[in-house]
Amino acid sequence: MKKFVCVALLLPSLAWAQPERLGDTVRPLRQRVFLRTNPAQSNYTGSTQILLKVEKATTQFRLHALELRIKKAVLNESIGLKIETQSPTVLLTATRPLQPGQYRLSLEFAANYNTHSVGLYKFKDGERPYLSTQFEMAEARRCFPCFDEPAFKIPFQMTVAAPSDLRVVSNSPQLKESKKAGWTTHEFAPTPPMPSYLVALAVGPFQSVPVAGMRIPGRILAPQGKIGLAGFSRKNTPAIVKALENYFGIPYAYAKLDQVAISEFPYGAMENAGLVTYHEDILLVNGKTASEDSKTLTLMVIAHELSHQWFGNLVTMKWWNDLWLNEAFASWMASKIVNQLYPELEFFLETPQNNVMTQDANLSSKPIRKPIRSEADVMDGLGLAYNKGEWF
Ligand SMILES: [Zn+2]
Numbered sequence: 001m002k003k004f005v006c007v008a009l010l011l012p013s014l015a016w017a018q019p020e021r022l023g024d025t026v027r028p029l030r031q032r033v034f035l036r037t038n039p040a041q042s043n044y045t046g047s048t049q050i051l052l053k054v055e056k057a058t059t060q061f062r063l064h065a066l067e068l069r070i071k072k073a074v075l076n077e078s079i080g081l082k083i084e085t086q087s088p089t090v091l092l093t094a095t096r097p098l099q100p101g102q103y104r105l106s107l108e109f110a111a112n113y114n115t116h117s118v119g120l121y122k123f124k125d126g127e128r129p130y131l132s133t134q135f136e137m138a139e140a141r142r143c144f145p146c147f148d149e150p151a152f153k154i155p156f157q158m159t160v161a162a163p164s165d166l167r168v169v170s171n172s173p174q175l176k177e178s179k180k181a182g183w184t185t186h187e188f189a190p191t192p193p194m195p196s197y198l199v200a201l202a203v204g205p206f207q208s209v210p211v212a213g214m215r216i217p218g219r220i221l222a223p224q225g226k227i228g229l230a231g232f233s234r235k236n237t238p239a240i241v242k243a244l245e246n247y248f249g250i251p252y253a254y255a256k257l258d259q260v261a262i263s264e265f266p267y268g269a270m271e272n273a274g275l276v277t278y279h280e281d282i283l284l285v286n287g288k289t290a291s292e293d294s295k296t297l298t299l300m301v302i303a304h305e306l307s308h309q310w311f312g313n314l315v316t317m318k319w320w321n322d323l324w325l326n327e328a329f330a331s332w333m334a335s336k337i338v339n340q341l342y343p344e345l346e347f348f349l350e351t352p353q354n355n356v357m358t359q360d361a362n363l364s365s366k367p368i369r370k371p372i373r374s375e376a377d378v379m380d381g382l383g384l385a386y387n388k389g390e391w392f
Pocket residue numbers: 006007304305308326327330
């Protein structure tokens with residue numbers, strides 16, 4: 001069986017020390033994020049502006065921020081806010097009551113890069129440092145303050161400054177760039193509405209090749225010296241996108257499709273909208289010498305992640321209790337597409353449903369649909385949801 005886990009499902013995290021939800025008294029409408037990053041260093045600074053809607057009069061509200069040093073918080077550039085850390089949230093209290101309406105929240109912050117492959121994290125390929133992100137399930141809050149729950153789908157507009165010799169990519173195409181004193185500021189187009197767990201960023205001396213044959217621009221990116229292995233994924237991606245568009249009857253919804261090979265990544269891949277990250281062993285395979293199993297795994301993971309661009313990204317569960325359906329459908333879709341496009345692989349001859357039934361019969365097996373109060377609840381037994389949901 002050539003199954004895999006594509007998202008942040010395998011490693012436990014301490015992100016949800018407090019399980020309660022943010023509520024909807026104050027909710028975000030759109031968010032701008034500015035980050036000043038240099039992978040050669042161990043920390044970064046940033047600022048964010050969030051357009052908020054206050055639904056009911058209040059003096060205080062919370063949003064997520066974990067291991068961030070928030071230095072300044074102000075509403076409409078005039079209403080001061082007291083900052084109180086209640087990890088993984090911050091409680092902001094206004095100096096006067098906030099009546100219903102729209103407000104602009106501005107925050108300035110600093111943080112260390114994560115080194116455990118969550119949030120905005122640093123890794124090395126050889127001696128060269130890089131940055132990548134992994135925000136599912138609740139790790140965007142480690143990168144910048146945000147309303148880090150999947151029901152809050154809003155446009156994000158990312159602007160990232162980095163040393164001028166580095167590549168910077170995010171979910172959307174770059175709109176413009178400006179250079180000053182060895183640094184380049186990259187301003188990206190606003191995204192379509194999306195949850196914070198799908199925002200992504202990669203910074204470093206990446207190399208890239210274009211992916212031709214799609215309605216939208218596409219690239220494969222890889223760390224220095226490895227782009228020569230991008231050919232197999234580059235060749236097969238357009239057919240998979242087209243098969244998915246035909247099945248769903250809806251064009252791919254994002255303005256571009258970048259697929260990035262990451263050398264330190266604890267999962268198979270992550271379906272960030274328009275910027276899919278993969279463990280390099282999956283995205284970069286030698287089409288001439290790789291085993292049949294290896295190539296089939298690559299095709300399956302690409303099909304799985306790209307099917308999420310519709311199921312999960314375009315249509316998102318309100319809360320994590322429906323994540324099982326998201327993953328089960330992506331797994332089912334990947335098998336369907338790979339069987340359809342590559343019948344010579346005879347993938348359909350395998351009978352993983354027998355393994356699923358054995359797993360499901362274990363006394364320790366958990367229901368795949370269950371209440372979710374914490375990240376631990378999401379992780380608990382989710383692996384079975386991929387296969388069980390796919391085959392039943
Ligand atoms: Zn998935």
